[in-house]
Structures are given as structure tokens and as C-alpha cells.
Amino acid sequence: MSPGAPLRLAFTHIPRRLWAGGYNYQSNLFAALSKFRSGEFAPVLFAGTGDDDADLAPLAAIPDVEVVRSAAFDGRVGLAAALAWGLDREAVAEFRTHRIDAIFEAARFFGWRLPYPAVAWFPDFQHRRLPQLFPATARWRREAGFRMQIASGRTVMLSSESSRRDFRKFYPGAKNEVCVVRFATGPSPAFLTANPAEVVAQYQLPEKYFYLPNQFYTHKNHQVVVDALAILADRGFDAVVCASGSTEDRRERGYFDEVMAGVRSRGLEKRFRHLGMIPLSHVYALLRGCTALINPSRSEGWSTTVEEAKSFGVPMILSDLEVHREQTGGTASYFGTEDPAALADHLVRLAHDSAAPFARSLVPDQDDRVAAFATDFANAVQRARQCYGTTT
Secondary structure: OOOOOOOEEEEEOOOOOHHHHHHHHHHHHHHHHHOOOOOOOEEEEEOOOOOOHHHHHHHHHOOOOEEEEEEHHHHOOOOHHHHHHHHHHHHHHHHHOOOEEEEEEEEOOOOOOOOOOOEEEEOOOOHHHHHHHHOHHHHHHHHHHHHHHOOOOEEEEEOOHHHHHHHHHHOHHHHOOOEEOOOOOOOHHHOOOHHHHHHHHOOOOOOEEEEEOOOHHHHHHHHHHHHHHHHHHHHOOOOOEOOOOOOOOOOOOOHHHHHHHHHOOOOOOEEEOOOOOOOHHHHHHHHHOOOOOEEEEOOOOHHHHHHHHHHHHHOOOEEEOHHHHHHHHOOOEEEEOHHHHHHHHHHHHHHHHOOOOOOOOOOHHHHHHHHHHHHHHHHHHHHHHHHHHHHO
């Protein structure tokens, strides 16, 4: 790295269809760094040869972001070498070719002999909190990855104080530098061009609807929403929840089909609407026009959908998780993850209390929160470089 030159920071592409939250996280991070730490960082995103152009194009369009395609980042190529020999040689060769200065490790381990400072992002600890939702091999792989990153002396980045407490509980002997970096979204103007009223009409939604934009992972707990709608149907109250997001959960492949079979068997097809994977501009349009956002998840590190709702001042109905209360400062409506009756009551109340539909705009303090996110991330990278310098 030359004096005054931006730090070339390596990222690994996260496909949106596999983990929309991770994709959105990196997209917002790149935009935040470009806007608030301009000239300090040059994110270099390494993608596989088969990764979707539709995913990569919006990221490449963010100022200062460089996208590199390489077979070294196809699937789990290099993992065996990282485990056996301590180094993913093919990935490191690409890092050298592209003059990388530091690494952001997200769901990928490059080896304990990695010759770069690295920040290891642990999004959450759901495999420890909800082990029953993971096949044994998936749970072991995730735990082994965390432990190897800890043992390798990585600077660990967490998204909340709740996660920090979990980290200290589950890994009490860890001596790693730990940084809490609270995610904040700064939606690109390009994603705010869709007219909410037109998008609502396109999907044939009523004027008042609730929005659930969570991927169909088992822990996201869509079932409690279906149960709440069944309770409201019995009461004769008409509420509509529209859901969007990928149906792919590699841990429990039949989960989406099971939920939707229950929707059909209970006659709730008009009340629970799944829209599929929709454009991000439509996601933001539906969020801006909804009665309230719902996040019924059983586990979160720092919810992307909650953060996006905060960006527009959207009312929220959230599962009563410690991190949800931390993220919203106690301003949302909360319900137990196994309490559909409480959720049903919240739906009725907010439906009655909501005004006529209108398109929300970004809240006034949005830039302040995104600037803080960029600064905290920059500080985490700096700590990783300092720690690396003292151990090499």
C-alpha cells in the first residue's frame, strides 16, 4: 500500500439468492465507505466465474468498487487446502495479483497462515442458540470455521452488543480483538425510483398490507405469521401479509413447501402472499408503502430488514429478541416467537391505527447512522491491521 493510497480491501461475493441479507450488507457497506470514507478504501470484490451478473452489476457500479472474477472463488474451492495446509493458496494468489492490503472474511476461511490482516465477521450465533435447526454437519462446519478464525487471531467483527455477550458466553477463552459494528442502510437512489402505488397494484395487493421480506430460512419463522393469520380468519378480520425473498434453505430444503402447503390447507392463500425474489427497487417500494414490517425470526445478529424499515420510519412488529430491542430502542411492537395470538393482536391494532397509504421517504437522521456504520467499520479494519502488525 502506497502512502496516501486507498486501502485495497478484499471481499468475497455473497449471492443474493443464497443470502439476501449478506448481499445487502456488503452493498450498503460499499456505498457507506464510498460516501463517508471516500479515498480511504478500495473494496475489491472477488466473485466466482458462475456468479450472477445481475448481482454483480449494481455492486460494480458503486464508486471505488472493483469486481474480480476467478475460479478460485467458485463454491468451496480452496477450503480443503486452508484446513490442511493453513492457506487457501489459489485465493491468496489472486489477492497478491490484485495488490490486496487486508481481508474481510465472511463465511469463508482462508487459513491460519494467511499473510494479510483480516477481519472475521460473525453475523450471529444461531447455530449455538438454535442447534436443532442445523443438520449436524452444517452445525459442525460453522462452529469449526468460527473456532479456526478465533484460533488464527482474527479481529472479530460483531453486529450488536447482544452478539458480543453471546461471543463471550460461547468462547470464554478467546483473546481476540472484538469490534461491534452496527449495520445501517443507505438505500441507493437507483432503488427508490419505483412508485410504491404502482408496485402495490402490480402485485395486486390491498391498500393496507403487512410486509415480510425475509428469506425462507427455517429460523426466520414464517409459520408463526401463518398461524396468526389463521387466528384472524377465525375472528373474521381480514389482514394480508406479503412475503418476498428466496425459498432456498440448504439446511431444510422442504421448509418453503411445508409452509405454503399449510397456507393452502387453511384457506389462507389470499391472506399470505409469497411474491418470490423481486427486484430490490420493488422491495423498497413495498417497504415504503406497507402498514408495518414483520420480522418473526427466532435469531438475528442485526436484522437487515429491520434496519431498512428504520431507514423510512416504517412501523415494526418484531419477535421479542434481545437484539431486536437493542436495534429499535424498544420502539417496535414485540411478540414471542411461539405466540401467534399476540402477533394477531398487533396486526389488528396497527391496521386500525394506520393512516391512509402514502410513500414514506428516508428519515432525516439516516446519513448520521450510515456515517457511524462506515466509521466503526473503518476502525475495525484499523484494529485488525494493528493486531496483525504486533503478531508478525
